[in-house]
Amino acid sequence: MYNVKLDPDDLNSTRMGTFNGDLVYAQNKRQQVVMAERFAEQYPSIYFATWHPGKIFNNYFVFFS
Secondary structure, X not given: OOOOOOOOOOOOOOOOOOOOHHHHHHHHXXXXXXXXXXXXXXXXXXXXXXXXXXXXXXXXXXXXX
16 A cells, blocks of 8 residues: 555645646545445445556557557
8 A cells, every 4th residue: 555645635636736646646546445445334245345456567558559
């Protein structure tokens, strides 16, 4: 998990001075984790999960782009 605190007042990263793609990605991942936790509390009979895809080393984009 990225070590980024969730900013609930700027979920769309519109208040960011200079755009930082890594920070926006980390914020989005944090949002997904918090959202999954909240859904799991509200719907205990459903399993919710979120994860980081990691790096995928294949030729997918070579063949399908």
